[in-house]
Amino acid sequence: MHDNSAVGEVTLKDCSFAWCKRDQKVDSPGLDGVNLLVESGSLVGVVGTVGSGKSSLLSAIVGDMRHLSGSVSLNGSIAVVSQAPQILNMTVRDNITFGRKFEELHYSKVVEACQLSRDINRMAAGDLTEAGDKGEMLSGGQKQRVSLARAVYSRSDIYLLDDPTSSQDARVAQNIMRRVLGHDGILGNKTRILVTNNSRLPLKPNQWVLMHKKRGITFRDLKDLKNHPCAPVELFEKPTSKHLPERTSSVNLLNQRCLNDSLRPVLQLIVCDFFQGCFEVVRAYFKYSGACAPMALTCLVASAAFVACQMLCVKAWAATMMDSTENTTHSGRSIIRWLAVFCIGDVSLRLTGGMLLACANHRRSIELHANMLDCVAGSALSFFDATPRGRIFNRFSVDLEINDIRLFIFSKQLVQSILYVFARLAVIGTQAPFVFGPTVFVEIVLLFCLRYLISGAMLGRLYQSTQLSRLLQHLTETLDCVGLIRCYGVMEQFCARFRRMVTVCLEAFNMLVYCFAIGRLISTICALLIILLTVAIIVAPAHDEPGSAGMAGLSLLSAFTSSFFKEQVTELSLLHRRVKQKQQSSEKRTDFLRAAKATNIAVVDFVRVKKPSVTCMADLSFGSPRQVLEQRGQPSFRLDDGMTWNTSNLAKVPSGPHTLRPDESCKAQEADTLKSPSPGPGEP
Incomplete structure (x- = not known):
């Protein structure tokens, strides 16, 4: 609410506020009968005991509390520095500018005044360093100074500061x-309302406000406040220490020699497990599915045998149609009866196998979700500090949906397609062995194309998953900081950022669409080749021999049913990596946490070193038992003091968040490395 008073003036007259919704009945207000007059450009100190309503007073001025009665007058924009700094998963610069235009001169002045220059200079990427989820890459003092710099950079008229030091x-x-x-x-001519527990400030407030029993009492002089019987005694006591230790971040760099020999087997096991093939996924699939999966596989194998018998019946029936004698007519009726029996058996076995697979999928989904939930809920607090919430939401939403629905559908179709393709090949091969030659050639070409198609589709799926995690992270951060966003008036900037992230997710989805369009093209080409082969069989010189018509019908029957197998291989290959990741999260997290707790280590979340010929990326966090390495050559670990990649030694340094730099002893080798040509954009 604004009026025609001076810019920066704040007035509260007999105001009452409550922490409740608008349609909720209020039993007792959080603040009752508050009177406050803050002149423009003045400094007001707010003191009181714990729970007296100091922070609630600032929340009431901002508008986060429900206004019950009285009048509130605010003239000017507001900036808030809360007691718990709210840092977003953006760069340090973006957290300070907070959606506003970057002005270098003003920015440098603010950073210098807020005592951030030294911290930024120590960071590997300067103010472009990522702050991490909830500011995990920054210490407690750095978070508070970034929050203060954000408020100062906004150039607001009224500043609400909740114990900013x-x-x-x-x-x-x-x-x-x-x-x-x-x-x-910098804020000397601005209106400042400062909540503090220290009366010995290096500045003199124009007035003091004592919060007591949800009310505010105003004093013009510190002596009057001291003589009041409700004044907190600790406010005027001398501090016991001249220096207050700065709270460290919940996730720090690896300390020197913090990884002892007891942790090495765990890390080596994690590295090996990540690169294992698809057989482990299949083994885990049957493990979580119970006895229903083998029974379903048996039913599908029997169904494939019935399909082969159907094809033989169709061939025999087509051959009998070439002869119209009485014996052949009787034989044709007998073949039709057997064909009906095989069809009924095939349908029955398919239904039975499908129901058994559905039961197995239900059991597997429950087991996997329960294991994931137990591991995440039982993880140390360091895991939640090091893992973005968007990644956790993505695992429990999109990834579980893939495991529960898509993996079940495509695995069922893939198993059926494999069995039916082998059944058809066996029947056709026994009737026309010359078909195997063109079939092998077509399969080689198909596998060559699928190699690149699956790789591109997997990259597209990974890119889509990463962007979706960032989108979910943005949503959770926006909900957490909705009051701060509304206070600074940057709603449109956050909406624009959300739209950009949605656009990127749609672009990632388009990449998958293009990959599957290419897959459809390959399927069409394969179907055309099969049709051409069928036509060649029909027009062959021996087409009038007995059985040639049946052979043609047999080929036509298989022409449009074999290319579907390729699509199932592609889709299941895309799902393989996600299933394996969730399996590792369920089985390896407990061992990793036990080893980490035993050694009392602080584990790096992301470490990235990029040079012309060396690139490494490590993901070793509490509860996230996996390690990804991308580099040229075989890595060798020195877990006690650093890592070695080929001829470049990388050592831990405490100068910046999550940074590895080359050892001093390798500068000569580094110079030779920097002279080498840079890799192309597609190289790691």
Whole structure:
């Protein structure tokens, strides 16, 4: 609510506020009968005991609390620095600018005043360093200074500061008070409402507000506040320490020699398991499915045998139609009866196998979801600090949907297609052995094309999954910071970012559409080749021999049913990596956490080093037992003090979040490496 008062003036008259919804009945308000008059450009100190309503007063001014009675007058824009800094998974610069236009001069001035220059210079990428989920890459003091710099950069008229130096040491806190909040600081001419527990500030507020029993009492002088019987005693006590330790981040770099020999077997097992083939996925599939999966496979094998018998019956019936004698007519009726029996048996076995596979899929889904939930719910807090929430939501939503529905459908179709293709090949091969020559040639060409098609589709699926995780992460962060976004008035910027991320997800989906369009083209070409082969059989010189008509009908029957097998191979190959990832999350997470806790280590989430010929990426976090390595040559680990890639030694350094730099002893080799030509865009 605004009026014609001076810019930056705040007025509350007999106001009552409550933490409740608009249609909810209020039993007792959170703030009752609050009166406050803050003049433009003044500094107000808010003090009180724990739970007296200091932070609630700031929330009421912002508008996060429900206004019950009284009048509120605010003239100007508002910036908030909360007690718990809200850091988004963006770069440090983006967290400071927060959707506003980047102004280099003003930005440098703000960063210097908020004591962030030294921290940014120590970071590997400077202010372009990613802050991580909830600011996991930053320490507690750095988060608070970034939140303060965000408020100062906004150039607002009213600043609400909830103990902005609680995580800073004495020297940094004094510099911030003097250069930012002081009368000669950047915000010297702005309205500042400061919640503090320290009366010995290096600046003099124009007035003090004592919060007591959900009400505010205003004092013009500190002596009057001190003489009040409700004033907190600890407010005027001398501090026991001159320096307050800065809270460290929940996820730090690997400390020197923190990985001992007991953890090495676990890490080596993780690296080996990641590169194993599809057989482990099949083994896990049968393990979680129980006894229903082997029974279903038996039914489908019997169904394929019935399909082969149907083809032989069709061939025999077509041959008898060439002769119209009485014996052949009787034989044709007998063949039709047998064909009906085989068809009924085939349908019955297919239905039985499908129901058994559905039961197996239901059991497997329950087991996998229960294991994932137990592992995630029982993980250490460090796992949630190191793992973005969007990734967890993606695992429990999209990835589980793939396992529950798509994997079941395509695995069933793939098994049926494999069995039926072999049954048809066996029947046709016994009747026309010359078909195997063209078939082998076509299969070689098909496998060559599928190799590139599956690789492209897998990259597209991975890209889509990554972008979807980022989109979900953006949604969760927006919901967490909705009050902050509304306060700074950057709703449109966040909506625009959301639209851009949705566009990227759609582009990733288009990549998959193109891959499957190419797959359909390959299927069409294969079907045309089969049709041409069938026509060649029909027009062959021996087409009038007994059985040639049946052979032609047999070929036509198989012409449009074999190419579907290729699509199932492609789709199941795309699902393989996701199933394996969830299996590792279920089986390896417990061992990894036990080893990590035993060694008391702090584990790196993402480490990335990019040079012209060396690229490595490691993903080793609490509860995330996998490691991805992309480089040239075979890596050799030195888990106690660093890593070695070929001739380049990479050592841990504490100068920036998640950074590995070359050892000093390898500068000569590094110089030779930098002289080598850069790889192409498609090379790792």
